[in-house]
Amino acid sequence: MKVEFLLNGEPAVADGPPTRTLLDWLREDRGLRGTKEGCNEGDCGACTVLVTDGRGARALNACILFLPQLAGAAVRTVEGIAGPGGELHPVQRALVEHHGSQCGFCTPGFAVTMAAMHLNGERDHDAGLAGNLCRCTGYAPILRAAEARRPSPCPPGCATSRRAARPRRRPRRGRARVPSLPGEGWAGRRDDAPAFAATGVSAGPARAEGPARGDTAGAAGGLEPSIPVAVPPAPVPEGGAFLPESADALAAWYVRNPDATLIAGATDVGLWVTKGLRDLPSVAFLHRARDLARIEERDGRLRIGAGATMTEVLAAVRDRHPSWARLIERYGSAQVRNAATIGGNVANGSPIGDNAPALIALGATLHLRRGDTRRTLAIEDFFLAYGKQDRNRGEFVEAVDVPLAAPALRAYKLSKRWDQDISAVCGAFDVTVQGGRVTAARAAFGGMAGVPKRARAVEAALLGSTWTGAWRAP
Amino acid sequence: MTAFADDFQPLSDMRASAAYRLEGARGMLRRYWQEMAGEAVDLRGCAGMMDGSAPIAATGGAGTAEAHDSAALHVTGRAAYVDDIPAPAGCLHLAFGLAEVARGRLVSLDLAAVRAAPGVVGAWAWDDLRRPADTSPSAHDEPLLSDGRSTS
Secondary structure, eight states, X not given: OEEEEEETTEEEEEESOTTOBHHHIIIIISOOOSSOOSSSSSSSOTTEEEEEETTEEEEEEGGGOBGGGGTTOEEEOGGGSSOTTSOOOHHHHHHHHTTOOSSOSSHHHHHHHHHHHHHHTOOOHHHHTTTOOOSSSOHHHHHHHHHHTTTSXXXXXXXXXXXXXXXXXXXXXXXXXXXXSSOIIIIISOOOOOOOOOTTEEOOSOOOSOSSSSOOOOSTTOOOOOOOOOSOOOOOOTTOEXXXXXXXXXXXXXXXXXXXXXXXXXXXXHHHHHTTOOOOSSEEEOTTOGGGGOEEEETTEEEEETTOBHXXXXXXXXXXXXXXXXXXXXXXXXXXXXXXXXXXXXHTOOTTOSSHHHHHHHTOEEEEEETTEEEXXXXXXXXXXXXXXXXXXXXEEEEEEEESOOTTOEEEEXXXXXXXXXOSEEEEEEEEEETTEEEEEEEEEESSSSSOEEOHHHHHHHTTOBSSSSOOOO | OHHHHHHOOOOOOSSOOHHHHHHHHHHHHHHHHHHHXXXXXXXXXXXXXXXXXXXXXXXXXXXXXXXOXXXXXXXXXXXXXXXXXXXXXXXXXXXXXXXXXXXXXXXXXXXXXXXXXXXXXXXXXXXXXXXXXXXXXXXXXXXXXXXXXXXX
């Protein structure tokens, strides 16, 4: 199938099977070998690229990014972040001046992640660069470079506010006060995404006129309304993929194609392909169903659409559920959180998925949908056994809702590494104490059983006990 | 102490043992208890992990800070690594047959099926080569191909 997007400011057409990765296509088809293959599983960040679409500008791992995920987006690789005359981007200059490279293999990834942070005005380099591994230079000079680029003059239009990351209807030309600086090709000219065009792709009937134009990005900021679907989705061409534009379109298609693999962020399915060498004969990519990614307050609860990325979830729960938010900050890396969705994390049912304990402790409700039929269940009841969830054929996770606040919620993670590691144990608690005695308790753990599991015996042992005096293990 | 055991019989794997997991889970509840009871949480042992903000020493010293001579290539992605060099036309690929046991004796080796496989140009074992297949430049103690005595 053919997928069109902007590559370093120029229109590009990528041709290949739907599960061809951007990294392979860049290196093998386009000869753009600055983007490196390190781990090929989204851990090391050597393949980091900058992707701008309706969700804003963000760093993503190209090794587990399938070509259809880029339809209509704008991609910048390490070759495309310098100015048109070859003048280095401030982050590139800082890396050179502060000795941020030694063998240089991880450096392109660091440069692109730093450029994305620069563009979005992000300052927390420890957090932002946790998804870029270096094994020889050492992080000290890299972090020095990241710090040092702050006062550097920015290329025209390379504003350092989160707002600047949002695609605009028109390029903001004429704002350059320092025209001799580089950057016309890099964020000076906004990477307006081209009109959606992909052959061999079934976009369903509810195809948008064009993505990313005038969209507002951001997690909790409200996404544009869904487009109603009136007619059945078009069949998917041979060797193609289904890219629904709405949850309705997905529901109608999936009930007829229940054996298909649903791909949201591909942070898990990507590894099925790159490491498991699996063929996925029938796939649907969900990232264009923007209504599936909506985060909103509804009926006194916070309803999080399955397609919301963990970056978007983090922004939405940072104030409401700060302890869960701190856990999410250790969930994968910036690149992974920018792709991974909460729906994918729940639906895959991993016993070590890091959202489930917090969701169970919060008393989350899961919203499942098959065709036009919807049902809800307590999230802990979704996880039946290892690898087995209470999900029917053709049924998908549409949303999860949680309370607006839970002041006593705390979530903890035990792993070998602080950042970007799989939990050995992940625990979450929400206990109510009145008059010194426990009147309500919810406790859940990941990594302790074949499923994320509610600890009912622990809860029972806590109920009625005192919450003062010496600690007594239940 | 039995409630956790009632709830969980965790597995032992490369990440953690069952006992460690149980202890970790109990520890989390204890930390929660302390936190909610307003007690100071004792984070000895994980203080290093908690503090990701070690101060970065200022650079300086004798001499001039010369940029790495490949730095500009590194940061722009123009530095070529072996995997970045396109394979020439007709390039042959080498693959090693690896032992399936960590240590053992190579009793016999039949490469006929490998040689007969489509696209295979050649297959060599240790005794097919005129010189010892050893990659050590000095001590000659790094055999590249098993000499048959062991596969350690």
